[in-house]
Amino acid sequence: MISRLSLQALRVLRTESRRELGTSRRYISTSTSRVSQLSTTRTALLASAAAISTFLISNALLPTIQADSSSVHDKVGSKKPSKLGEQVPDRVHSGTSEKSIKPKGDLVTVKDVLEHKEGDEVWVVIKGGVYDMTEFLDDHPGGREIIESNRSKDVTHIFNPRHPSDQLDAENLPVNVHHLGSIDVENASDEEKAELMLKVSKDEEDEQERVERERKEMEQRGLGVIVNMKDFEKFAEPLLSKVAWAYYASAGDDEITKIANGDAYQKVLFRPRILRKVAQADAKTTILGHPSTIPVFISPAAMAKLGHPDGEVNLTKGAGNTGIIQCISSNASCSLEEMSAARQKDQPLFFQLYVNRNRQTATELIKKVNALKMDAIFMTADAPVGGKRERDLRLKGEFEGPAGGVSEKSGDTKGVSQAMFAGVDPDLNWDDIAWVKSLSDLPIIVKGVQCVEDALLAYQKGADGILISNHGGRQLDTTRPCLDVLLEIRKHAPQLLRPEFRGPTGLSPAALEDPGRLTPPPPPDSKQERKFEVLIDGGISRGTEVVKALCLGANAVGVGRGFLFAQSVAGVDGVEHAVDILEQEILLALRLLGANKLSDLRPSMVEVKE
Numbered sequence: 001m002i003s004r005l006s007l008q009a010l011r012v013l014r015t016e017s018r019r020e021l022g023t024s025r026r027y028i029s030t031s032t033s034r035v036s037q038l039s040t041t042r043t044a045l046l047a048s049a050a051a052i053s054t055f056l057i058s059n060a061l062l063p064t065i066q067a068d069s070s071s072v073h074d075k076v077g078s079k080k081p082s083k084l085g086e087q088v089p090d091r092v093h094s095g096t097s098e099k100s101i102k103p104k105g106d107l108v109t110v111k112d113v114l115e116h117k118e119g120d121e122v123w124v125v126i127k128g129g130v131y132d133m134t135e136f137l138d139d140h141p142g143g144r145e146i147i148e149s150n151r152s153k154d155v156t157h158i159f160n161p162r163h164p165s166d167q168l169d170a171e172n173l174p175v176n177v178h179h180l181g182s183i184d185v186e187n188a189s190d191e192e193k194a195e196l197m198l199k200v201s202k203d204e205e206d207e208q209e210r211v212e213r214e215r216k217e218m219e220q221r222g223l224g225v226i227v228n229m230k231d232f233e234k235f236a237e238p239l240l241s242k243v244a245w246a247y248y249a250s251a252g253d254d255e256i257t258k259i260a261n262g263d264a265y266q267k268v269l270f271r272p273r274i275l276r277k278v279a280q281a282d283a284k285t286t287i288l289g290h291p292s293t294i295p296v297f298i299s300p301a302a303m304a305k306l307g308h309p310d311g312e313v314n315l316t317k318g319a320g321n322t323g324i325i326q327c328i329s330s331n332a333s334c335s336l337e338e339m340s341a342a343r344q345k346d347q348p349l350f351f352q353l354y355v356n357r358n359r360q361t362a363t364e365l366i367k368k369v370n371a372l373k374m375d376a377i378f379m380t381a382d383a384p385v386g387g388k389r390e391r392d393l394r395l396k397g398e399f400e401g402p403a404g405g406v407s408e409k410s411g412d413t414k415g416v417s418q419a420m421f422a423g424v425d426p427d428l429n430w431d432d433i434a435w436v437k438s439l440s441d442l443p444i445i446v447k448g449v450q451c452v453e454d455a456l457l458a459y460q461k462g463a464d465g466i467l468i469s470n471h472g473g474r475q476l477d478t479t480r481p482c483l484d485v486l487l488e489i490r491k492h493a494p495q496l497l498r499p500e501f502r503g504p505t506g507l508s509p510a511a512l513e514d515p516g517r518l519t520p521p522p523p524p525d526s527k528q529e530r531k532f533e534v535l536i537d538g539g540i541s542r543g544t545e546v547v548k549a550l551c552l553g554a555n556a557v558g559v560g561r562g563f564l565f566a567q568s569v570a571g572v573d574g575v576e577h578a579v580d581i582l583e584q585e586i587l588l589a590l591r592l593l594g595a596n597k598l599s600d601l602r603p604s605m606v607e608v609k610e
C-alpha cells in the first residue's frame, strides 16, 4: 500500500523521472564502490562525523559545519543585525565529505533500493530522496534500530513529524548521511512499489482515521467550546496520536510533581481590596526588557509537530500576533530558520539551550542563535539526563515505527523523550554560564532552578535571571512544586527579587498605618545591584495563578503544555485563543483584586496557607 506522502512524492517525481536512466545506473554503481572503499576508513569517519552529528538533539537546528578555526570563546555574531536573516552563519559542508561531490537529482531505481535490504549499506527513502544512512546509524539519537529495521523503505511518514522540514536540505544534512539521488518510482513495478512502502498496521490506520475525524469535529465545534486552558488539554487528547499524547502529557515516574505543580497554587489565597476604580485594567509588562502583552511566555517544549503539522511555527505566529514571547526549544521539530521566517519584525524570541556534549556543536548552535537575533538564552540545567517518563516509554515501539509494522520493537529502542537527551552534556556545570557568556552577549537565564541555593549560585555566576522549573514534572519525580521554590527564595534570598516584592505576604503593619494605600512601599534598604529576573513555570493554567506568582515576586510565568495543546487543537488560532483566555483571566483577577495594572501587585495581596 502506498502512503499518502509517497503518492505526493510520486507526483513530484514524475517530471524528474524522464531523465536518462543510464546515468543513474552508472552513478549508483560508482557510488556503491566508493562507499565500499570508504568502509575501511569508517571508524575514522564516524569519529569525526560524531563531532557534528545532527537530528534533534540541540544540533537539530544546526547546519553541518566545517571545523571552525576560531576559538570557541570568540563572540561571534552576537551583535544584532539590522534586518531579519542577516548574519546567519555560513552553512558549509565539509570539503572532504563524499556526498558533496555526488551529483544531485540522479534517479535511483526502486530495485536498487530494495537490493540494499541486506548487506553493509543501509539506505532509506525520505520525501522522494534516497539516503545512505550507514555512517550515521550510531549517531542517530533515536537509535540505529529504527533506521536498520526500516532499511530500504520509504520512511517519510515516520520522519516528517519528528524533524524540521528543512532537515534534508543540503546545508542541514549531517555530513555522514549521503544523498544518493531521487527515487525513480515511475519505472518501478507495482510489486517493487509495494515493497518500498512501510506497512501501515490496522491500528495505525484506525488511529489516522480517528485523528482526522476528531480534527474535523473540532473544526465544526469551533474554539468557542474552549473557555479555559484546561479545555485545550481535554479537546487535544482525542485528536492527538497515542505517541503525541503520551509525549506531551507524560512526566517522571508517578507524575506526582506534575500534579503538585498546579495544586500548589491553591495554598495561595487572595486578599482583595475593594472600592477601587478598576474600569481600566492592563496586563502589559516587559520580560527581560522585551514588551509582552501579558506576563506569560511560551515555555520551550519540543516536538510541536507531533500535535500539528505546522508545529512550533504555530507558536511563533501566535506569539507574534498576540504580542507574547515564545521560548524556542533546542529540540523543536521546526528549524530555527522556519521559525525566524515566521517571526514578525521586532518580535522577540528566546532560545532554550541544551548544551551538546560536543562543545563545538554547541558553540555553533550559540553562534546561530546570536546570528538569528534571538533575544535571550535559557540554559536548561535540570535535564543532564532524561527523566523516566513511563507513558512515553510504554509507547516506544510505536514511536519508532508503525505498530505491528515492519519496525521491530527492540529493547534498545527509545521513546520520544529518551531520544531527546542523547546529545545533552551531563557534565554541564556552573562554570558553563561563563562559557555561554563568552559566546554570546544575550541575557542568560538558568532554567530548572529548584532551590534557593541554586538561585543564589545562578546570580553569583553571572546569570541574568532564573526560570524556576522542574521541567513540568518530567525529570525527578517528587521534587517540590515550583511555587514552593519561589516561596523559599522569598524567605531566604529576597534580595534576588525586586525591592517591592521583598515584603511579607498578608497583612503588614505598614498597611495598617495607611489602609488607603494599595501597595506598601518597598523596604528602604532594598537596593538591587543588578537586574535579575525571576521567572517560574510548571502547572500554570489560570490567570489567577499567574497573578499569584507575580504577587510573590515572579517577573513572569511560563506555560509549556498549555500552548502545546492549544496549537495541537487549532494551530495559530489555538495559540491566539489561549493568549486571549489568559489575558481575560489575568485582567479579571487584577480587577477583582482591586488592581489596575501589574505594577500594583504586591505580596500583601496574597496569603500563603502553610
Ligand SMILES: Cc1cc2nc3c(=O)[nH]c(=O)nc-3n(C[C@H](O)[C@H](O)[C@H](O)COP(=O)(O)O)c2cc1C
Binding pocket: 247, 248, 249, 261, 299, 300, 301, 302, 329, 330, 331, 332, 352, 380, 447, 469, 470, 471, 472, 473, 474, 537, 538, 539, 540, 558, 559, 560, 561, 562, 564
Ligand atoms: C512535551 C514537552 C516538551 C518539553 N520540551 C522541553 C525542552 O525541549 N526543553 C526544555 O528546557 N524544557 C522542555 N519542557 C519543559 C517546559 O519548558 C516547561 O518547563 C514545562 O512544560 C512547564 O510545565 P507545564 O507544562 O506544566 O506548563 C517540555 C515540556 C513538555 C510538556
